[in-house]
Amino acid sequence: MTAAANQSNAMVVKLPLIVLAPLRLYFQLAGRIVPQAAEGAFRWLLSHMPRRGLSAHEQAFLDGTERLAFDCGDAVLAGYSIGAGPVVLLVHGLQGSAANFRALAPALAHAGYRAVMFDAVNHGNSPPGTAFSGRSVQHLRCVIKKLGPLHAIVCHSAGAYLTMLALCEPAASVEKCVYLAPYPDIATTLRTFADYLWVPRTMEPRLRRWFEDIGGMPFEQQSMRHCLPRHGTTRNPPCLFVHDTDDRHIPLDCTYATLRHLPHARLHVTSGLGHFHILKEPGVIAHIVEFLQRP
Secondary structure, three states: OOHHHHOOOOOOOOOOHHHHHHHHHHHHHHHHHOHHHHHHHHHHHHHOOOOOOOOHHHHHHHHOOEEEEEEOOOOEEEEEEEOOOOEEEEEOOOOOOHHHHOOHHHHHHHOOOEEEEEOOOOOOOOOOOOOOOHHHHHHHHHHHHHHOOEEEEEEEOHHHHHHHHHOOOOOOOEEEEEEEOOOOEHHHHHHHHHHHOOOOHHHHHHHHHHHHHHHOOOHHHOEHHHHHHHOOOOOOOOEEEEEEOOOOOOOHHHHHHHHOOOOOOEEEEEOOOOOOHHHOOHHHHHHHHHHHHOO
C-alpha cells in the first residue's frame, strides 16, 4: 500500500501521526511476513477504537433526556428518550454517541415522535468493550426488540452498516429508514480502514472472513443493495438517503451507486456540510421529519 493510494480514502477515525506512522510500518512488514499476526492486530484496532469523550454541552443534552438502560446480556447500554409518540430509533456511528443527535432528537419530539438513542459499547456513557464486532449487531437487534415495532430508524455512517445487518432479522419491524452518509457496503468499509493503515491487499481474504463473522452472512452480500430488500417484517420499507457533496469520508458517488439498485429509495443531496454537520443542519432535519410524516 502506498501513500498515494491512501489519499483516496479519508477516515472517519483519525490517528495522530506519531501513532499512525509506526502502525503503517508494522502492517506493511507483518502483513507480508506474519499475516496472521497482522490480521489479529487489525481486528483488535477496529474493535478497540479509543472512546471520544463527551463535551459538557453533549453531556448536558443527554442529562436532560429520560435515561434508559438496555440490558443486552453481556452489556447494559446507556439509553436516552425524548418526546412521546411513535418510536424513532437513532443509531450513531463509530466514535460517536447518542449526543450526535442533539439537534435531530428534539425536532422529532416536537413533531410528535418519541426519539430513542443509545450509546454503543465503548461509546458515550456505555461500558467499555469490543465495539466493532458481531456483538455490535446483536446489541442493536436487542435494542430494536426491546423497543417493539418502530416507526423509523435514523442511522449515521458506520451505524448504517450495523442497521443494515440488524434489520435482516426476520422479526425486525420498522416502517421507514433514514440513512445519513452511510457506508454502502462492507467492501468499502474494509478498503477505507485497510488503505488508511497501509494493510497489504494480500491480507484481504483473511479480513473478509472476519467481516463475515461480524455480519453473519457472506462478504459479498453485506451491502445496501442486497440487505435493504430483506429489511423488516414489511419487507423493503421506504427509505431516505441523505448525503453531502463534500463528504470526504464516504463519497456521494457511493450512495449514487447504491441507489441504482434501489429504485424505491429517495435521495436528498446537500452541499458544504461534510460527513458530520449533516446531523444538525436545519434543512436536513426538516427533510427527515417531512419524510417520516408522509403516509
